[in-house]
Amino acid sequence: MPEKEASQDPRFVYLSELLGAPVHDAAGRPIGRVCEAVVATRETYPPVEALVVRRGRDRLELPWAAIRARRPGRIEAEASAVVPLQPPAPDRIRLVEEILDQQIVDVEGAKVVRVNDLHFLWVKGMLRLVHVDVGFRGLVRRMGWQRGVDGAVRLLRPGARYLGADQLLSWKLIQPLSSAPGKVRIDVAQRMLADLHPSDLAEIMEDLDRQQRAVLFGRLDVETAADALEEASPEVTTQLLEHVPPEKAADILEEMAPDEAADVLAELPGHTRRELLQAMERPEANEVRQLLEYHPRSAGGLMTTDLVELRRDVTVDEALLEVRRRADELPILHEIFVVAPSGRLEGICTLKDLVAAEPALLVGKLMREVPATVAPEAELREVAGAASKYNMVSVPVVDEAGTLKGIVTVDDILSEVLNER
Amino acid sequence: MSAELAAGQPRPKRNLWRNVLVFLAVVGPGIITANVDNDAGGITTYSLAGAQYGNRLLWTLIPITVALVVVQEMSARMGVMTGKGLADLIRENYGVKITFWIMVALLIADVGNTVAEFSGVAASVQIFGVPPWISVPITAVAVWFLVLKGTYRQVEKVFLVACLFYVAYPISAMLARPDWGTVLTATVTPTFQASGGYVAMLIGVVGTTIAPWMQFYLQSAVVEKGIKPEHYAHSRLDVVVGCVITDVVAFFIIAACAATVHAAGVKVETADQAAMALGPLAGKYASWLFAFGLFNASFFAATILPLATSYYICEAFGWESGIDRKWGEAKQFYSLYTLIVAVGAAVVLVPHLPLLRIMLLSQVVNGVLLPFILVFMLLLINKEKLMGPHRNGPWFNAIAWTTTVVMIVLTAYLVYAGVRDLAAGA
Numbered sequence: 084m085p086e087k088e089a090s091q092d093p094r095f096v097y098l099s100e101l102l103g104a105p106v107h108d109a110a111g112r113p114i115g116r117v118c119e120a121v122v123a124t125r126e127t128y129p130p131v132e133a134l135v136v137r138r139g140r141d142r143l144e145l146p147w148a149a150i151r152a153r154r155p156g157r158i159e160a161e162a163s164a165v166v167p168l169q170p171p172a173p174d175r176i177r178l179v180e181e182i183l184d185q186q187i188v189d190v191e192g193a194k195v196v197r198v199n200d201l202h203f204l205w206v207k208g209m210l211r212l213v214h215v216d217v218g219f220r221g222l223v224r225r226m227g228w229q230r231g232v233d234g235a236v237r238l239l240r241p242g243a244r245y246l247g248a249d250q251l252l253s254w255k256l257i258q259p260l261s262s263a264p265g266k267v268r269i270d271v272a273q274r275m276l277a278d279l280h281p282s283d284l285a286e287i288m289e290d291l292d293r294q295q296r297a298v299l300f301g302r303l304d305v306e307t308a309a310d311a312l313e314e315a316s317p318e319v320t321t322q323l324l325e326h327v328p329p330e331k332a333a334d335i336l337e338e339m340a341p342d343e344a345a346d347v348l349a350e351l352p353g354h355t356r357r358e359l360l361q362a363m364e365r366p367e368a369n370e371v372r373q374l375l376e377y378h379p380r381s382a383g384g385l386m387t388t389d390l391v392e393l394r395r396d397v398t399v400d401e402a403l404l405e406v407r408r409r410a411d412e413l414p415i416l417h418e419i420f421v422v423a424p425s426g427r428l429e430g431i432c433t434l435k436d437l438v439a440a441e442p443a444l445l446v447g448k449l450m451r452e453v454p455a456t457v458a459p460e461a462e463l464r465e466v467a468g469a470a471s472k473y474n475m476v477s478v479p480v481v482d483e484a485g486t487l488k489g490i491v492t493v494d495d496i497l498s499e500v501l502n503e504r
Numbered sequence: 505m506s507a508e509l510a511a512g513q514p515r516p517k518r519n520l521w522r523n524v525l526v527f528l529a530v531v532g533p534g535i536i537t538a539n540v541d542n543d544a545g546g547i548t549t550y551s552l553a554g555a556q557y558g559n560r561l562l563w564t565l566i567p568i569t570v571a572l573v574v575v576q577e578m579s580a581r582m583g584v585m586t587g588k589g590l591a592d593l594i595r596e597n598y599g600v601k602i603t604f605w606i607m608v609a610l611l612i613a614d615v616g617n618t619v620a621e622f623s624g625v626a627a628s629v630q631i632f633g634v635p636p637w638i639s640v641p642i643t644a645v646a647v648w649f650l651v652l653k654g655t656y657r658q659v660e661k662v663f664l665v666a667c668l669f670y671v672a673y674p675i676s677a678m679l680a681r682p683d684w685g686t687v688l689t690a691t692v693t694p695t696f697q698a699s700g701g702y703v704a705m706l707i708g709v710v711g712t713t714i715a716p717w718m719q720f721y722l723q724s725a726v727v728e729k730g731i732k733p734e735h736y737a738h739s740r741l742d743v744v745v746g747c748v749i750t751d752v753v754a755f756f757i758i759a760a761c762a763a764t765v766h767a768a769g770v771k772v773e774t775a776d777q778a779a780m781a782l783g784p785l786a787g788k789y790a791s792w793l794f795a796f797g798l799f800n801a802s803f804f805a806a807t808i809l810p811l812a813t814s815y816y817i818c819e820a821f822g823w824e825s826g827i828d829r830k831w832g833e834a835k836q837f838y839s840l841y842t843l844i845v846a847v848g849a850a851v852v853l854v855p856h857l858p859l860l861r862i863m864l865l866s867q868v869v870n871g872v873l874l875p876f877i878l879v880f881m882l883l884l885i886n887k888e889k890l891m892g893p894h895r896n897g898p899w900f901n902a903i904a905w906t907t908t909v910v911m912i913v914l915t916a917y918l919v920y921a922g923v924r925d926l927a928a929g930a
Contacts, residue, residue: 183599184595184596184599184600185596186592186822194824196822197595197821197822198822199600199822217822222600222604222821225599225600225601226600226601226604227601292586292587292588292592292727293587293730294586294587318730319730322730322732
């Protein structure tokens with residue numbers, strides 16, 4: 084085995100210990116030095132499939148099967164099995180080139196980290212990649228100072244956290260972002276990505292560079308992508324939407340809340356915007372088109388058309404059914420609006436009112452007067468004022484005829500107010 | 505915008521107005537970098553160059569401008585095409601060891617630069633009779649809070665407006681009525697003096713104009729702005745305009761100092777004497793005007809420099825960074841930032857320090873570090889994997905490699921001259 088000095092447990096090897104190790108044939112003639120390890124990605128903990136050795140300016144590949152004895156500090160292999168460097172393949176990762184020193188997504192910790200070292204485990208003659216080292220000690224090891232630094236720390240503070248706490252992340256809980264097409268899909272991490280909070284996902288996107296961002300975004304399903312985009316900054320959002328195929332972009336926009344979709348579209352160049360609107364389903368596209376007509380910081384620009392509307396002649400029971408039907412797609416559900424067939428806003432009741440009321444009661448009896456409405460042209464201050472004064476979670480936006488056009492929800496008001504500072 | 509959308513009419517895209525709009529949206533990184541470039545070290549180095557050697561260093565500005573444009577353009581191009589910072593690229597392509605040593609060198613140079621910025625603060629406020637032990641700690645705390653409280657973005661605009669102060673130098677140079685024929689002849693006639701002092705000054709001028717940390721700063725600024733490859737032409741214009749501004753300002757500072765301080769035969773030791781260059785414009789208020797300008801430049805750079813340095817180092821080692829994180833989340837980032845500000849300020853408080861000499865020295869350190877950074881930039885920008893068709897052309901490479909080689913030769917000569925002077929002095 085080509086190590087043993089640095090890691091205490093002989094079953095584990097670090098990539099940094101493999102790199103640079105001399106490789107010999109059975110007769111002791113040098114073949115070269117290890118400069119790369121290739122793993123096959125078909126399994127959860129990918130086994131090393133080949134080592135790449137450097138001899139002079141040449142790079143040669145050494146299939147794992149050809150490696151015979153592994154004594155400390157040197158590797159023995161059959162010289163006849165050496166093949167020229169193989170071209171990249173979809174189910175193989177070159178660890179030094181694609182993973183080491185690169186940024187990856189730590190799915191469990193929901194952040195972007197840089198890989199300092201890789202950690203292998205011997206299992207039945209196979210060397211399997213199990214961990215990614217992102218800790219300080221990994222850096223020290225890469226510098227070749229582990230022995231010295233470890234010794235010094237042990238001398239000064241034997242109980243130091245540095246010695247015990249290697250920051251090893253399980254390989255199955257990370258997402259590599261090498262951009263080679265069709266590469267590296269790790270199922271567990273993939274599913275976990277979808278489970279991340281959209282804000283965390285958006286933050287990860289912001290931390291990545293353009294290409295990595297596009298790679299990660301391409302791996303998200305439409306729904307997760309839409310949720311993440313609602314939270315991301317406009318620069319990131321527009322850049323991502325321009326990268327994916329228009330049909331997928333349109334699907335994502337349909338999935339987003341109409342007001343958020345309109346905000347995103349407003350940032351895009353005119354021709355892209357028209358193209359995407361055309362690719363979107365008609366009703367969604369029309370809603371978004373309407374929203375785009377308003378100034379982005381007016382009530383009309385901030386409002387969403389996602390809300391629950393009821394007629395005054397339905398019962399509380401029916402009303403609750405309707406609420407339940409719509410609940411999934413509405414981010415915030417507090418006020419429920421009572422609207423005449425003409426679209427005129429007649430009254431308001433809260434979810435609490437509905438839950439507390441008799442099931443047979445008519446909504447028209449339950450509803451109250453609308454405390455405040457704003458015009459689509461109303462400025463942010465006016466909307467925020469209404470929400471604050473009347474403790475409304477969503478402020479209704481009505482036109483001159485009193486027709487309900489949409490609502491501005493308090494989360495959007497809050498983020499606009501914070502931006503204004 | 506929305507009317508256009510509703511009507512759905514295609515419009516002629518490639519008109520002038522659209523180009524102007526895109527340029528204004530993309531503008532910034534290059535021109536801001538140019539203004540930060542003329543920091544305390546810059547003003548001082550140019551002033552001393554003009555005061556000690558008159559017009560004899562003016563000729564260097566033309567090759568320096570060419571080199572600056574070439575180098576900054578590479579930074580911006582790498583930023584736009586790869587979407588990554590320079591520290592990221594070095595780490596991802598050359599591994600931990602090389603990155604570590606570059607970051608150590610950069611940290612030393614930047615602590616030196618921060619010392620220079622605080623020296624600038626001390627020197628400028630001293631003109632009003634405020635001693636450094638009052639001005640420097642107050643400034644350090646102000647800088648620290650300004651950045652950590654996140655109000656820095658707004659303040660940046662104030663600094664940029666205050667940079668209009670540089671206009672004082674051209675006016676002053678004109679009013680001093682030098683013989684422009686001589687000045688322009690000196691600008692296009694290379695001369696060389698084989699003395700350690702002259703070479704050190706030369707490296708200082710190059711080092712302050714093409715400061716290594718500016719390349720990191722510019723590239724990150726371009727990345728952060730999210731400029732797309734298709735808008736790169738505007739970004740390049742921004743960079744070129746910025747470089748020209750930097751060197752025009754440098755030209756007039758040197759010319760103004762040559763026409764006043766050097767003509768009067770004064771040996772500049774303090775900021776008061778350097779302020780003489782503004783005499784023809786401001787008369788007895790020259791030192792006030794100079795103090796104002798130097799203070800603004802120093803303070804501006806003192807906010808950006810430690811912050812930028814901490815960012816690159818954390819970026820390279822994969823530590824969490826950014827002023828929007830909490831202390832516990834980004835310990836390394838905040839510790840580094842605080843350390844750089846604290847050390848920068850503390851060094852200036854050592855009694856009887858020749859402030860102007862320190863500022864000059866820090867620029868020489870920059871000059872010595874520059875070739876190393878340039879070598880890596882050149883290796884990176886010529887990688888097909890990263891840059892694809894946007895690699896350097898042969899001409900570009902020729903100019904950039906020439907700059908690098910010249911800097912290495914000059915640095916070697918400086919070391920040699922330093923050793924020789926030491927030996928002669930002993």
